[in-house]
Amino acid sequence: MTILRLGDVGADVRELQRLLRERGAQLEMTGDFDAATLAAVRAAQARYGLVVDGIAGPKTLLALQRDTRQPAHLSAADLQRAADVLEVPLAAVRAVNEVESRGSGFLADGRPVILFERHIMFRQLKVAGRDADALARQYPNLVNAARGGYAGGAAEHMRLARAADIDEACALAAASWGLFQVMGYHWERLGYPSVQAFSACMRDSEAAQLDAFVRFILADPVLHKALKARRWPTFASLYNGPAYRENLYDVKLARAFARYDAEEKEPA
Template identity: 80%
Template sequence: MTILRRGDVGAEVRELQRLLRLRGAALDLNAEFDAATLAAVMAAQSRYGLVVDGVAGPKTLAALQRDRKQAEHLTAADLQRAADKLGVPVAVVRAVNEVESRGSGFLPDGRPVILFERHIMYRQLRAAGHDADALARQYPNLVNPVRGGYVGGAGEHMRLAQAAAIDQACALASASWGLFQIMGYHWELLGFTSVQEFAEAMRMSEAAQLDAFVRFILADPALLRALRAKQWATFARLYNGPAYKENLYDVKLARAFARYDVEEKEPA
């Protein structure tokens, strides 16, 4: 996944500059992500209704290639609505979106990003009254008390379809969905009438995926308090688990927030 930032150099930056020039920017093709390139990227993001962060990731590159934003991608307005619901500055939501999201909520073929969890399928089947152990012996890659078996990308949808043939509701509940990888079994906590309704929402747009994340935070008072207080270590531990330190999630969140907070306070 190509992500280009200020300071990057090379052929990919030159291609970015070529696309920006094609869309009207006055740039030298110097293969350096310099101040002029940054300004052109931010102008393009604003024009296409994308989040204006100056980072040329998959969404920005796709918009430049198509000369339009894909309808399912997040916009700055989506982030502001999320911030209003959570009662936090938009810089907080932008930071969480940068650090905790998967970059894109959809695969190139238009299906939502998912990860099927076979150990959750085992648990869901047992709770639904199925003989999970017998099914685990028959379908160890789909039903298993031990996590694993991931293939990634579009292959996860194949695993989900195979699991759905066993029990659709259990299968949908056993996958994590979208930008923020919200588990399907949270459907009731998030206010959906069924796991099927939750899955359909996750297939709609990144805005719907962000809304599920917002609902998830609002349903957890400790998580919401940590976010509002900008207690990044506590938020990262509650959201990611004890392994958050290995990935420096708290440090990344603090740095991203500081950057966005400065940007928002700068005069127009």
């Protein structure tokens, strides 16, 4: 997955600059992602209705190639609606989207990004009254008390399909879905009528995936309060777990928020 940022150099940047020039930007094809390229990327993102972050990822590159935003992709308006619902500055939602999302909620073939968790499948089967231990002996890569067995990418859908043959509801609940990798087993707490309905929404669009994330925040008053107060260490600890410091999630969130906040306060 190609993701280009300010400071990057090379052939991929030169191709980005070629696409930007093709769409009307006045740029030299230097292969250097400089301030002029950043401005051109932001202008293109704004024109296509994409999230304006100056980062040229797959969605920006695809929009430039096709000269249009794909309907399933997240838009700037989607982020504004999320900010309004959460009652936080737009910069806060932009920061969380940059740091906590996977960059794209869908695979190249149009299926949502998922990760199947066999240890959650084991737990869900127990809750459903199934003999999880016997199933774990029969399908250790799909049902297991321990984490693991990941295949990554499109292969995760193969694992999910095989697990669904064992128990569809448990399998859907045992996968994390979309941009923000919200676990399926949260479906009831987040207000979905069923795990199947939750799964269908996650297959629909990145806007629907963002809505699931917003519901996740609203369902946890402490997490919501931390976001509203921009207490990034608390937010990162609750959302990412105790290992958040290893990946500097709180630092990344604080820096992204400061950058977007300053940008939004710049005079037009």
